[in-house]
Amino acid sequence: VTKHCYSCSAHEGQKAITAMYRCLECGYYVCTKCNGIHRALSDHTSVEIDRLPKNLNLLIFCSKHKQQKLDYCCVDHDELCCLECKQVYHSKCVKTEHIDVLAKDCKDSKSFIDYRNQLDFCSNALTNTKVLVKDNIESIGRDSEQIKNTIGSSRDNKTVEAEYELQLKEHLKRMTQECLSTLQKHISDAEEMEANTENLDRLFDFYGKTGSQKVLFRFIQSTKSDLSDTYKQTRALNENFQRLYIHYRVQEDEISAVGGRIEVSKKKYPR
Ligand SMILES: [Zn+2]
Numbered sequence: 609v610t611k612h613c614y615s616c617s618a619h620e621g622q623k624a625i626t627a628m629y630r631c632l633e634c635g636y637y638v639c640t641k642c643n644g645i646h647r648a649l650s651d652h653t654s655v656e657i658d659r660l661p662k663n664l665n666l667l668i669f670c671s672k673h674k675q676q677k678l679d680y681c682c683v684d685h686d687e688l689c690c691l692e693c694k695q696v697y698h699s700k701c702v703k704t705e706h707i708d709v710l711a712k713d714c715k716d717s718k719s720f721i722d723y724r725n726q727l728d729f730c731s732n733a734l735t736n737t738k739v740l741v742k743d744n745i746e747s748i749g750r751d752s753e754q755i756k757n758t759i760g761s762s763r764d765n766k767t768v769e770a771e772y773e774l775q776l777k778e779h780l781k782r783m784t785q786e787c788l789s790t791l792q793k794h795i796s797d798a799e800e801m802e803a804n805t806e807n808l809d810r811l812f813d814f815y816g817k818t819g820s821q822k823v824l825f826r827f828i829q830s831t832k833s834d835l836s837d838t839y840k841q842t843r844a845l846n847e848n849f850q851r852l853y854i855h856y857r858v859q860e861d862e863i864s865a866v867g868g869r870i871e872v873s874k875k876k877y878p879r
């Protein structure tokens with residue numbers, strides 16, 4: 609969709625001019641000429657439209673007061689707010705600052721470093737988890753195949769009755785399916801978290817490169833709880849992952865009569 613210059617469109621009678629830039633501080637799309645004027649009159653950072661990442665959500669304005677920019681940050685609540693919100697909701701808070709003050713040296717701040725570290729942690733942990741789970745999916749397939757053969761050969765030795773053999777094989781099939789769907793769920797959870805992480809990483813990279821500390825600060829501040837949720841979920845998935853095994857246990861006294869039992873066991877992955 610072609611965007612038209614916000615500034616030129618505001619002048620009646622002027623024909624629509626194609627916008628080439630977007631101001632990251634106002635959110636406006638502007639043509640080359642207006643971009644030059646806008647930059648001369650402000651310290652705003654604008655970016656060529658072609659360079660804007662997808663899923664860009666600028667988070668400039670207050671969700672309660674649509675005309676007001678999120679220019680303040682309450683340190684007590686650790687959240688961005690507009691001037692009105694500051695007066696209404698944070699009047700008793702000890703520290704509310706203009707983000708121009710807080711955003712200074714944003715790239716060297718603890719928030720910035722924490723954000724980068726959490727992104728890296730998620731990305732590595734999710735890659736590792738997926739490798740482990742995929743390996744487990746293969747080993748479950750092997751376990752299952754091996755047990756099927758064992759049951760089959762027991763049948764040849766007439767240690768397993770025909771009807772019981774069918775039951776065992778049904779049971780094996782069901783347990784294999786259960787294991788596989790548990791593992792598939794881990795994979796799809798990991799992929800969902802991976803998509804979140806990649807999206808935030810792309811935006812973080814973009815905001816880091818635009819050069820505006822304020823724009824970067826707003827981005828970090830407004831998405832860090834999102835990232836921290838993904839971080840916690842990633843840790844839980846990674847740390848709680850239990851490798852699954854299917855066993856076929858033949859009890860001595862059962863060999864001649866019926867055969868054995870099929871069991872699933874779980875083991876925390878050694879790390
Ligand atoms: Zn224009």
Ligand SMILES: [Zn+2]
Pocket residue numbers: 631632633634635636646650652653
């Ligand atoms: Zn602007």
Ligand SMILES: [Zn+2]
Pocket residue numbers: 670671672673676689690691692693694
């Ligand atoms: Zn507000």
Ligand SMILES: [Zn+2]
Pocket residue numbers: 682683684685697698701
């Ligand atoms: Zn507050």
